Amino acid sequence: MSERHAIDRAEEIIHQAVDGMSPKPILKPVGNRTGPCIAWDDNRPDDRVQVHRSYQLTGVPGAEAKKLVRQARDAWVKQGYRFTSATADGDWADPFPSVNMRSKPDDFSVEALTGVVDRKTGDGLAAITVTSPCFLDVGSGKSSTTPSALRSTHNDERAERQVLAHSSRIYDALRAPHAPEQDDRPRTVQDADGTWLHHAWSTAPLTEDETFRAMKSAQEHLASAGWTVRHLKTRAGSSSIVARHADDDSIAQIAPSSTGAIRVAVTVPAAAVLRTDM
Template structure:
């Protein structure tokens, strides 16, 4: 598989969920550039990449968000795709479902972000993430080629704050900074972002699982939306998004036994709540 094939398949999975929906939503792209480094690999490595496509389902009443998530689930089940864990809790007014394709193992989620809890209004979104694939000269974007911009102090403070709170939640020691880690501001075709990356020390398997569980509880208690992504370690990575400021957090177990952590914050927060 290459970038073009992965993108085409991810788009197909999204349209399998959306094309038959009623009411008919409009797809609105969210997130960073769709092609990036494999979350299972070291931060400084570029041998493998993966595609992650995220869309908000807009143009429908907020009270229909739960219905759209269920329709996505039904469409994927009809095609024989499998649940990651169990089905959603459909008694929840803001459900989420995580699934994977068979046999090519794309991971996807349909979820509802809260817009107005009192009125039961949400905003549905779909994310599809490909397996990791080998990078090649025609599709690889060298992280070093990103044009560094003037520091946006507010975005960097937000990124550091999220990263610090996450460090407290993980309750594990961090390792000395590696190449490519630390705080920086980068620009790509979608905008400008502050990026803070760091790693934990070596973690036994049980400690890794416990740290990720604490991180998940941290995100859930603060209203972040969550997605799990397969990794070479067999332990899923966590991807989380903050609807208030558009920050993205990534926690990826590495094959060297450490947990790689990265928080990316746009210099211009979204104008309205989004996923």
């Protein structure tokens, strides 16, 4: 798979959900990027990448947010996609439900959800996110160790401090030993949507009980530190964490792997870090 193919497929999945919606929303991009892979359930090389496409569904009344999520679910069901959320069809008694599915046959992760706008009225804001499987960019014409989506540039010191600070706090929360002999220096990458700092690393292999405690501790830390936390089911059935920090738009991904290690990746948009310093 190439990066271009992954982006085109992600956009196709998004439009499968949105094109037939009523009322018709306006797509506002909020998280479109290509970044290093977090290996959800395997132990293949870490030089793969993933495509993420995320849009808020704007231009419609807040009271319609839940309805838009239902319509996205119905459209994806017609495509034969399968549910991955713990409650397969979402908790529709919740004023802000979410739906998690995987595409067939190419296994893209798809999510439709609502965020809180006004709890008193039940108004929300719907969003759709699609994440590709991990892949080597076969369209780059380069070796697999330097995929075209990851073009190294000079590190921005403030962004690097920010990504390392987030990553260090997650490490402290996991309370698990760091895997030895891994190159976990932050990487500065550029794509069509901007410049990003990525920091990826993993713990040493853990037992099932240790993994459960570590993931629970990480979730509690993120929630208490102002991150918006979401859970995704991996193909192996374990639960991974994806979280967003509202202050600087950082994204954290924490996922158990089949080796027993917990893999962590933190992404900070360099421009957002610069704004917080102004």
